[in-house]
Amino acid sequence: MSRIEACFSALKAQGRQALIPYVTAGDPNPQVTVGLMHQMVSVGADLIELGIPFSDPMADGPVIQLACERALSHNTSLAMILAMVAEFRQDNSTTPVVLMGYLNTVEKMGYDVFVAAAKEVDLDGVLLVDLPPEESADFAKNLRQAGLDAIFLITPTTTEERIKKICAVGSGYLYYVSLKGVTGGASIDTVAVEQKLDLVKQHTKLPLGVGFGIKDAASAARVSQIADGVVVGSVLVNALGDNANDPAKGCAQVVATLSEMRQAMDAAV
Amino acid sequence: MTNATSLPDADGHFGPYGGRFVSETLFAALDDLRDTYDRLWQSPEFQAEFDLDMAHYVGRPSPLYLAKRLTQKYGGAQIYLKREDLNHTGAHKINNTIGQALLAKHMGKPRIIAETGAGQHGVASATVAARLGLECVVYMGVEDIRRQAQNVYRMKLLGAKVVGVTSGTQTLKDALNEAMRDWVTNVDNTYYIIGTAAGPHPYPKLVRDFQSIIGREARRQSLEQTGKLPDAVVACVGGGSNAIGIFHPFIDDKDVRLIGVEAGGKGLETGQHAAPLSDGTPGVLHGNRTYLMSDDNGQILGTHSVSAGLDYPGVGPEHSYLKDIGRAEYVVATDDEALHSFRELCLLEGIIPALESSHAVAYACKMASQMRPDQTIVVNLSGRGDKDMQTVADIDGIEV
Numbered sequence: 261m262s263r264i265e266a267c268f269s270a271l272k273a274q275g276r277q278a279l280i281p282y283v284t285a286g287d288p289n290p291q292v293t294v295g296l297m298h299q300m301v302s303v304g305a306d307l308i309e310l311g312i313p314f315s316d317p318m319a320d321g322p323v324i325q326l327a328c329e330r331a332l333s334h335n336t337s338l339a340m341i342l343a344m345v346a347e348f349r350q351d352n353s354t355t356p357v358v359l360m361g362y363l364n365t366v367e368k369m370g371y372d373v374f375v376a377a378a379k380e381v382d383l384d385g386v387l388l389v390d391l392p393p394e395e396s397a398d399f400a401k402n403l404r405q406a407g408l409d410a411i412f413l414i415t416p417t418t419t420e421e422r423i424k425k426i427c428a429v430g431s432g433y434l435y436y437v438s439l440k441g442v443t444g445g446a447s448i449d450t451v452a453v454e455q456k457l458d459l460v461k462q463h464t465k466l467p468l469g470v471g472f473g474i475k476d477a478a479s480a481a482r483v484s485q486i487a488d489g490v491v492v493g494s495v496l497v498n499a500l501g502d503n504a505n506d507p508a509k510g511c512a513q514v515v516a517t518l519s520e521m522r523q524a525m526d527a528a529v
Numbered sequence: 530m531t532n533a534t535s536l537p538d539a540d541g542h543f544g545p546y547g548g549r550f551v552s553e554t555l556f557a558a559l560d561d562l563r564d565t566y567d568r569l570w571q572s573p574e575f576q577a578e579f580d581l582d583m584a585h586y587v588g589r590p591s592p593l594y595l596a597k598r599l600t601q602k603y604g605g606a607q608i609y610l611k612r613e614d615l616n617h618t619g620a621h622k623i624n625n626t627i628g629q630a631l632l633a634k635h636m637g638k639p640r641i642i643a644e645t646g647a648g649q650h651g652v653a654s655a656t657v658a659a660r661l662g663l664e665c666v667v668y669m670g671v672e673d674i675r676r677q678a679q680n681v682y683r684m685k686l687l688g689a690k691v692v693g694v695t696s697g698t699q700t701l702k703d704a705l706n707e708a709m710r711d712w713v714t715n716v717d718n719t720y721y722i723i724g725t726a727a728g729p730h731p732y733p734k735l736v737r738d739f740q741s742i743i744g745r746e747a748r749r750q751s752l753e754q755t756g757k758l759p760d761a762v763v764a765c766v767g768g769g770s771n772a773i774g775i776f777h778p779f780i781d782d783k784d785v786r787l788i789g790v791e792a793g794g795k796g797l798e799t800g801q802h803a804a805p806l807s808d809g810t811p812g813v814l815h816g817n818r819t820y821l822m823s824d825d826n827g828q829i830l831g832t833h834s835v836s837a838g839l840d841y842p843g844v845g846p847e848h849s850y851l852k853d854i855g856r857a858e859y860v861v862a863t864d865d866e867a868l869h870s871f872r873e874l875c876l877l878e879g880i881i882p883a884l885e886s887s888h889a890v891a892y893a894c895k896m897a898s899q900m901r902p903d904q905t906i907v908v909n910l911s912g913r914g915d916k917d918m919q920t921v922a923d924i925d926g927i928e929v
Contacts, residue, residue: 314827314828315697315828315829316697316702316703316706316814316815316829317706318551318552318706318709318710318815319552319554319709319710319713321710322696325696325697329697332828335826337826338826338827339826362813363550363813364812364813364814364821364823364827364829365826365827365828366827367812367813367827368810368812368823368825368826368827369827389552389553390550390551390552390813390816391550392549392550392551392553392556394540394549395548395549395550412553413552413553414553415552415553415554416554417553417554417555417556417557417558417716418553418556418557419557419560422553422556422557426553437552437553437554440554440713440714440715440716440717441554441710441713441714442710442713442714445714
């Protein structure tokens with residue numbers, strides 16, 4: 261059983277949902293990231309999505325684009341991020357870590373080199389937003405053979421035919437993008453999301469994480485009632501950006517926000 | 530090589546290049562566009578509609594003009610100019626925007642968006658939007674807005690909203706990112722007119738098909754005017770739409786050399802250029818796999834060219850394929866070489882070319898001097914230089 265699978269099944273047994281924070285690796289500087297990951301786990305994060313900064317993050321809004329620029333100003337590279345995962349694993353062997361980003365950074369390292377390195381550092385999954393299932397058959401297979409999960413997005417515009425295709429190639433969990441738009445966009449419409457999730461559930465037994473548009477404890481709690489996991493990104497990244505010159509303060513805000521979300525989610529059960 | 534003209538495959542691949550590397554939200558829209566395009570492009574009614582606009586609105590066919598004094602000066606092959614600069618709005622870009630606006634109309638989309646570098650594609654998009662009564666939003670890097678103030682004003686006169694892009698390098702690639710973000714958000718009512726033969730499938734294919742009218746005309750005109758096919762066809766390559774448009778109808782004519790001229794900027798050795806085919810590596814950006822300028826960590830590099838329209842770190846995927854199979858050759862002309870040809874064409878032929886097209890002229894002159902007088906070169910003069918007055922005057926230290 262993969263670490264991601266174990267995480268979701270343990271939560272399910274407790275009747276709880278996963279809290280999944282996203283932060284960009286190296287934001288606001290590379291020294292902050294591993295410590296922040298531990299802090300997030302300490303207030304109830306169940307799985308961490310760690311962003312690979314990219315110069316041209318087309319699917320992201322201005323908040324994450326700026327995070328990428330901050331991280332890249334310190335030359336945060338994929339190799340450095342893999343080293344961060346290894347460092348995190350020295351003190352944490354249970355919390356799954358998923359890298360999320362754009363294909364070109366991985367392509368430049370080389371698929372085989374990346375998969376081998378990811379296995380070596382005990383990474384759990386990879387989500388590349390511009391790598392759709394039809395272009396990723398080999399990559400997804402290589403990841404699975406190395407014991408890693410290939411995570412894919414489903415969106416409001418995804419047809420039932422594509423949902424089947426994505427469910428066939430994905431593993432670990434599926435990430436449902438709650439709205440048409442970029443990260444940090446509008447607020448979530450949980451009724452519409454629930455309808456689409458019902459359709460997705462007809463085609464998969466994989467856990468469903470929902471992200472985009474979750475901005476506070478109340479929306480996190482609402483989403484936790486219809487999904488297996490709640491992904492929260494831009495609101496956390498914003499806190500880091502607002503305090504880029506005082507990372508400790510930024511991290512404290514991230515932790516406070518996550519803590520409120522955790523409590524609201526657990527109270528909503 | 531004979532099947533090079535049958536590409537892309539059903540999923541938009543030109544060999545290992547092309548494809549659809551976009552976020553999941555856009556797949557339904559791309560499927561819809563592909564199906565609509567495949568159906569309409571085969572329909573005689575759509576073809577007739579397109580051809581009518583090409584003739585009566587754009588002013589096609591554009592002439593194939595023998596540049597006698599330029600030819601004389603270099604003392605070799607005869608240099609013919611394919612006069613896309615004479616099109617309505619002043620460049621080849623209108624061929625594509627007319628085609629795509631017709632698609633938008635048939636798909637019932639009331640709003641179009643576009644990205645632009647030099648502003649020519651933005652102007653061409655604003656033009657067709659005005660004509661069809663569509664809302665039009667153009668994304669443009671603030672650095673390009675500064676360089677191309679006249680085109681910004683043109684777009685506004687034509688009723689378009691120009692949105693300045695301040696992210697990243699504030700040039701064409703960032704404008705494209707921003708347009709993609711708009712499209713993801715407003716995909717239900719919005720048609721995205723990509724300005725070059727790049728991006729996710731089916732864009733590289735449909736832009737090529739709309740632009741291939743250049744090559745079909747040039748091929749026919751060469752036969753009529755010289756009794757034979759040209760020995761070489763030369764075009765500048767930024768994203769590569771004017772080049773693929775003139776190259777494509779010649780791909781099966783194996784004796785015709787196809788030469789794409791990238792922006793050499795301050796020289797390849799300086800790293801300050803925009804020449805991914807000459808000095809880049811394959812990667813994935815803006816929805817397709819193609820040659821790119823990126824660093825060892827896969828981050829996209831800033832580019833430099835005197836011409837905003839060539840200032841782009843990627844290139845259309847079909848060019849990457851034609852390079853790998855050896856059917857087309859890709860070379861560079863520097864800023865200085867382009868500026869020299871810009872001035873020379875003004876003085877010798879009375880034609881003010883776009884700085885983009887001046888790159889093609891520069892390389893063609895260099896080639897011509899090494900060729901025989903009975904040989905011919907067709908240069909795609911893809912646009913006129915009115916928009917570049919400010920840039921050249923600045924270089925000359927003159928207030929206009």
